Amino acid sequence: MKKARENAIGKVTLSMTYEEARDAVDKYLKTNSRRYLDILEKASDVVETIRRGSKGILIADAYTRAKKQGGEEFKDRAKIIHKLIEGRAADANFRIDNIADMVGMTVVVFYPDQINAFIQVFSSEAKKEGLFLDKFSDGKISKIHKDRGYHATHLRIGYKSVDTERLRMEIQVKTMLHDAWGAKTHDLTYKPIGDLDPRLKALMESFGESLQAIEVQSQTLRDSILSRVQLMHSKRRDARLELMSKLTRHRISSPEGSAAYDGLIARIKMDHVHLSTCAARDADLADLLAAIERLEEVGVNAKDRLKLTVALASYRDDGILDPRIDDAIDAWKKEERDEGVAEPIMQVWIESSALYQTNRVSDAIAILRRFLAENPIDERTAVLANNLANYVTEVCLDRPKLDKDAEQEVAALLTGIEPFIDKFERTAYLNTKGAYLVVFGDDSKLDDGLDLIWEASKLLLSSGEAGHGYCELYQAHGWRRKLHL
16 A cells, blocks of 8 residues: 655655656656657757758757767656656656656757747747747746756747647757856766765856856857947948939939839838848738839830849848849840940949849959959949959958958059049049058058048038948948047
8 A cells, every 4th residue: 555645845645666656657658759759859840940040140059868868869767757756755646747858958049148039939930830838837938947057948848739738848948158068067966876065066056157157248248249240230231222322313214114113212212121121922022023023114124123123132131132133134234235235344333233232242243353354454444443442342341351362452453543543433432542541451541541531421422422321331440440449
């Protein structure tokens, strides 16, 4: 007859012998192992989907228990038996499926603030697979565990089906340092028989807290770096969008075509926030692209249709419109060939400008380099050489000391351009030369570079021409260098 005993809260329960617990666990696993593995597989698929979608900036690593247990996904059988005995001693209604970590996985993120970001994304994506986040006793879907230096946020995952209604698996979400620390100390703290010496336990917890402090500091450092990067990215974007006002000018003879063109420009500007981030198959984006194609019916030529496509794509940081840009460039080139008005220098200028405006700077540089390798810099090609110098300088904006070849290339281009600076916009040359000095020059050249950029800026402001955004971009970089920010 089973012995009754009083637990810690005074509730009388039935104890369970080791043999009884062992037999119950073996029988349970025989029936439910496949079901647990199905849940684990679904959760792993969701995590992998998130990893791919975040392009490596959210999840540093993800692995299941099998990685550390020689291919075995389930919690150690002896530990399951021990948990069942402990649980039944505390509560006569305790069941094996109350053990939430029969199977589990670890998700490693880079920084502490990404833990909640992962949980939010996982919760949303999990629903698509029939998974859900079960709540803990406090009503929350996550629980922070700290023990013997171990820091992790635990999630309990369930699957909505008749056979798995009560089954749960566990996901542990950790930062990189805590994952490494856990791997290093797991055998030392959990394998020895008996309780850990309180002094060692306190020392381990101290290490864990120190690691957490380092993680928070690394997060602060990341934010400081990103604030600078985002500032320069914002200024790059502003400069390109300002230039679009120049590139989208037109001389469409058809009143209907002119009105339709202007209407689409206005629509792109008005809806740019949505259009810059919407999905590739978004209805508004598809409708706008179709409207650009229909402009041919009202007398708008391929060159002007290309400008509109570039204007739309210039708001996006991804490349989903790259095929559209390529098609529009091909259509424009064909139209010019068919009409017998193709002009090589103008074609190179427009094609490289279109690619640059749509964040394909490397492609734009390649086109200009290829053309200038076959054609010397003269009064006709100087503007292309100036653009190439500008593009290469911008690419090196955040890493000027790493690319001496680029510095030498820009210097050679500027030397080649100088005899012809009166053949194209003076402001373009002044800004490019100033940019070269503030990006590649040593500290003694910063003032000279900033003076040239300031001169270009004043000329642009007085003339009302586009391009002031590029002056601001390089002024910001020059002053950050001067102030050692």
